[in-house]
Amino acid sequence: MKESARQPSKFLAVIAQIQTMIKTDALRSGDKIPSERELSDRLSIGRSSVREALRALELLGLIETRRGEGTFLRDFKDHQLVPLIGAFLFDQDQKKKDVQEVKAILELGCLALLAQKNNLTSRDQQLSFDHYMEKADNRLLENIWMIISDYAGSDKENERLDELLEAAKQIQFPERQ
Amino acid sequence: MKESARQPSKFLAVIAQIQTMIKTDALRSGDKIPSERELSDRLSIGRSSVREALRALELLGLIETRRGEGTFLRDFKDHQLVPLIGAFLFDQDQKKKDVQEVKAILELGCLALLAQKNNLTSRDQQLSFDHYMEKADNRLLENIWMIISDYAGSDKENERLDELLEAAKQIQFPERQ
DNA sequence: GAATGGATGGTGGTCTGACCACGTAATTCA
DNA sequence: TGAATTACGTGGTCAGACCACCATCCATTC
Numbered sequence: 001m002k003e004s005a006r007q008p009s010k011f012l013a014v015i016a017q018i019q020t021m022i023k024t025d026a027l028r029s030g031d032k033i034p035s036e037r038e039l040s041d042r043l044s045i046g047r048s049s050v051r052e053a054l055r056a057l058e059l060l061g062l063i064e065t066r067r068g069e070g071t072f073l074r075d076f077k078d079h080q081l082v083p084l085i086g087a088f089l090f091d092q093d094q095k096k097k098d099v100q101e102v103k104a105i106l107e108l109g110c111l112a113l114l115a116q117k118n119n120l121t122s123r124d125q126q127l128s129f130d131h132y133m134e135k136a137d138n139r140l141l142e143n144i145w146m147i148i149s150d151y152a153g154s155d156k157e158n159e160r161l162d163e164l165l166e167a168a169k170q171i172q173f174p175e176r177q
Numbered sequence: 178m179k180e181s182a183r184q185p186s187k188f189l190a191v192i193a194q195i196q197t198m199i200k201t202d203a204l205r206s207g208d209k210i211p212s213e214r215e216l217s218d219r220l221s222i223g224r225s226s227v228r229e230a231l232r233a234l235e236l237l238g239l240i241e242t243r244r245g246e247g248t249f250l251r252d253f254k255d256h257q258l259v260p261l262i263g264a265f266l267f268d269q270d271q272k273k274k275d276v277q278e279v280k281a282i283l284e285l286g287c288l289a290l291l292a293q294k295n296n297l298t299s300r301d302q303q304l305s306f307d308h309y310m311e312k313a314d315n316r317l318l319e320n321i322w323m324i325i326s327d328y329a330g331s332d333k334e335n336e337r338l339d340e341l342l343e344a345a346k347q348i349q350f351p352e353r354q
Numbered sequence: 355g356a357a358t359g360g361a362t363g364g365t366g367g368t369c370t371g372a373c374c375a376c377g378t379a380a381t382t383c384a
Numbered sequence: 385t386g387a388a389t390t391a392c393g394t395g396g397t398c399a400g401a402c403c404a405c406c407a408t409c410c411a412t413t414c
Contacts, residue, residue: 051229056233098316104286105283105290109279109281109283138274
């Protein structure tokens with residue numbers, strides 16, 4: 001025997017098993033998955049390892065645990081990635097410039113989406129970006145924008161709205177496949 | 178006593194502590210963080226809880242553990258999110274659209290930044306976005322784009338490059354303060 | 355002196371069993 | 385019948401014990 005196969009840690013195996021379980025049982029958002037103890041039993045893996053896997057998935061926002069009730073699948077829309085990663089990213093790049101730039105990009109893109117979908121009515125002109133983001137019908141974009149906005153601090157966004165709107169109307173997103 | 182303050186699970190506290198530690202000690206990629214047992218000691222938290230937090234961060238690719246050696250900070254570029262989340266995206270249609278849209282927005286914004294700074298030479302026309310993102314000099318933008326790109330999967334981005342470039346040149350970001 | 359190789363201690367990986375805190379459902383009792 | 389109590393299942397946490405692995409030190413050996 002050259003190498004002992006170096007088994008990929010148990011807790012990764014648990015995650016894989018859960019993924020399989022979700023697929024074969026056709027589990028959906030809100031469905032309950034087996035308890036930690038049952039998983040531990042069925043997979044012949046210590047409960048602590050099961051918990052490590054579940055905690056990781058929870059941090060990602062893929063599952064939700066409720067004490068006394070159980071563990072449930074979560075809608076991916078509510079994923080925790082952005083806030084989480086954000087906390088780590090911002091430690092590195094504190095540069096306010098970066099934040100402001102990205103925020104502007106997201107807002108511009110949001111307006112461009114709306115313009116493209118002809119969802120911009122003249123009445124929208126004085127609305128805030130919270131509203132625009134909602135109309136853009138893109139939860140991911142909305143989530144990222146909210147996080148960025150938190151870090152960007154308050155600014156007089158309305159001052160730039162008209163300019164941004166004009167710019168947005170010019171943009172044509174290339175179609176894909 | 179009405180409510181017992183419902184402390185936010187220990188393992189989240191550990192993550193927060195680690196983030197703080199990274200900041201105050203100015204830790205960088207490759208640096209070693211305290212051992213599980215030491216963290217358990219210093220934070221007065223059971224080792225299992227510490228492990229749950231570390232495993233979660235490892236799954237995200239934010240840290241790397243080497244048996245017999247210790248736990249180390251990792252370069253964020255090596256994050257593990259992609260294959261993981263992918264397996265959980267069972268009902269994916271809406272989400273895929275979201276990801277594609279955000280990706281396009283980020284890329285467009287990147288080009289707009291470059292155009293604004295007059296950093297677009299004609300020689301750049303055939304370069305990939307990895308390159309553009311680097312030139313844009315915005316680590317935050319680059320990081321977010323990398324995450325999104327992984328989710329989006331491979332596409333023929335070069336097909337859209339010329340169009341995007343043209344659109345980007347038209348964009349004028351409103352100046353701020 | 356230099357190279358070998360074993361002993362030692364530290365680290366992550368895992369398991370077990372024991373509690374606690376919380377919800378729910380069944381049971382009991384008025 | 386209805387309210388209170390109990391029992392049970394669940395996640396949350398802890399402590400201790402092993403194992404596997406790695407680096408280091410140090411005595412042995414050449």
